[in-house]
Amino acid sequence: MTVEHLNELLLICSLVLLIAVAAVRLSSRSGLPSLLIYLGIGIAIGQDGVGGVIFDNAELTQLLGYAALVVILAEGGLGTKWKEIKPALPRAAVLSTFGVAVSVGVTAAGAHYLAGLEWRQALLIGAVVSSTDAAAVFSVLRSVPLPARLTGILEAESGFNDAPVVILVVAFSTAGPAEHWYVLLGEIALELAIGAAVGLAIGWLGAYGMRHVALPASGLYPIAVMAIAVSAYAAGALAHGSGFLAVYLAAVILGNAKLPHAPATRGFAEGLGWIGQIGMFVLLGLLVTPHNLLDDIVPALLIGMILTLVARPLSVFTSLLPFRVPWREKALLSWAGLRGAVPIVLATIPMVSDVPGSETVFNIVFVLVVVYTLIQGPTLPWLARRLQLGEGEEAADLGIESAPLERLRGHLLSTLIGPTSRMHGVEVGELRMPAGAAVTLVVRDGTSFVPSPTTVLRHGDELLVVATDPVRDAAERRLQAVSQGGKLAGWLGTGAERAGAERRPQEGAAERGRRRGVG
Numbered sequence: 001m002t003v004e005h006l007n008e009l010l011l012i013c014s015l016v017l018l019i020a021v022a023a024v025r026l027s028s029r030s031g032l033p034s035l036l037i038y039l040g041i042g043i044a045i046g047q048d049g050v051g052g053v054i055f056d057n058a059e060l061t062q063l064l065g066y067a068a069l070v071v072i073l074a075e076g077g078l079g080t081k082w083k084e085i086k087p088a089l090p091r092a093a094v095l096s097t098f099g100v101a102v103s104v105g106v107t108a109a110g111a112h113y114l115a116g117l118e119w120r121q122a123l124l125i126g127a128v129v130s131s132t133d134a135a136a137v138f139s140v141l142r143s144v145p146l147p148a149r150l151t152g153i154l155e156a157e158s159g160f161n162d163a164p165v166v167i168l169v170v171a172f173s174t175a176g177p178a179e180h181w182y183v184l185l186g187e188i189a190l191e192l193a194i195g196a197a198v199g200l201a202i203g204w205l206g207a208y209g210m211r212h213v214a215l216p217a218s219g220l221y222p223i224a225v226m227a228i229a230v231s232a233y234a235a236g237a238l239a240h241g242s243g244f245l246a247v248y249l250a251a252v253i254l255g256n257a258k259l260p261h262a263p264a265t266r267g268f269a270e271g272l273g274w275i276g277q278i279g280m281f282v283l284l285g286l287l288v289t290p291h292n293l294l295d296d297i298v299p300a301l302l303i304g305m306i307l308t309l310v311a312r313p314l315s316v317f318t319s320l321l322p323f324r325v326p327w328r329e330k331a332l333l334s335w336a337g338l339r340g341a342v343p344i345v346l347a348t349i350p351m352v353s354d355v356p357g358s359e360t361v362f363n364i365v366f367v368l369v370v371v372y373t374l375i376q377g378p379t380l381p382w383l384a385r386r387l388q389l390g391e392g393e394e395a396a397d398l399g400i401e402s403a404p405l406e407r408l409r410g411h412l413l414s415t416l417i418g419p420t421s422r423m424h425g426v427e428v429g430e431l432r433m434p435a436g437a438a439v440t441l442v443v444r445d446g447t448s449f450v451p452s453p454t455t456v457l458r459h460g461d462e463l464l465v466v467a468t469d470p471v472r473d474a475a476e477r478r479l480q481a482v483s484q485g486g487k488l489a490g491w492l493g494t495g496a497e498r499a500g501a502e503r504r505p506q507e508g509a510a511e512r513g514r515r516r517g518v519g
Contacts, residue, residue, distance in 0.1 A: 042285015075273030077251025092156035133340030194241025203253030222268035429453030
């Protein structure tokens, strides 16, 4: 490659990135998952598109896809709140192991008996598509106001289930007789244990070191944190464990350790995560040959229907039997098994291993992911509302770097007053925010102003709230309570608050008042 070629490559890559960034705006307005737009960009510049770029290197795609997935898992782990996923860990662990086994078996049986595929191809497809995609889950679910317990299950599951699925795909792609099932289960358990141990150890050591080492520049902290997370993947993989599980667990520990310059670190990781997603999806779009997909469309739709309507619900309902999860939550978890780039990347493993029929497997997986992501992603908010599982408009942390806020251990919260919120018509003073929290700015119709205690809030207003660290959670609960119950929330109580009080009969009135965030 000459300097002239490098200049052309940089121009093309920068234009693709700009188009992809603009596509995020389109996807957020239309509800379409952005991954479909990125895949479309790759197809458009590929050999069947206007660009005419010929790219068929499955091995390079696999390597770059693994690298992108490591960054995406690290970014997802850094943004995961421990208090949300801690109660969900047992459920997510069962879904990521037993649930994956059920999904693989049912999908493979359907692919063999109904789609007419050979058993090896059917097992490969069943294993490849049984992994929920971390990129799709982290990007879609965080824009859907689901209860924290459901978000925690789905995020933890997507972070955990890549590991056993990769092991299964590699095993099914290996030439020679298949291992006994109990040997395969033992290998999966061992790799998961090694990956978990490495991830937890490196995450704890990294967090301890970051808190006790003063770096000369604030910009070095995000680089160091991402380096620690990536080293967890490498160490776990070199120790013959699950590197994907290691990087996710290490990132969760780092993200919840209150490190210096945490907002800047999250912003840096989010930017790397976006680059990883864009690059991975565009590359996968380049790898596919659209005119070769025609013969595999019908089998892909049939297998996708089996996966979405039979395998995934069966795996969810059987896995969660011991946990007494309500049926409505199980139904939403069944529909929220989002697929994305991970299944397509995993479909390159049999191609690299020269498994007979591997191109058919790749084409079926590609069509399945595109079609069913197009269906599941935009309909997930609608289903959550139909099942009455939406949380309404809720406060969210803003990743804003501010030295005074950091020294004061403060948080800047933003909440949007939605069309059904009962915060409409409430005065700022009637919010009765806890001591240490205050509404500092209101954005209305594109105009910002500092509110007074008598400022009346309206639908569509966005509030910026500054809260000190000790009252951050109480401030968020107070905003949610007023949004659900109006200005009298706390005196008359909301449905959620009454339910919470019934679940906590042993607590005193003062403790219940503290939980409600009453100032």
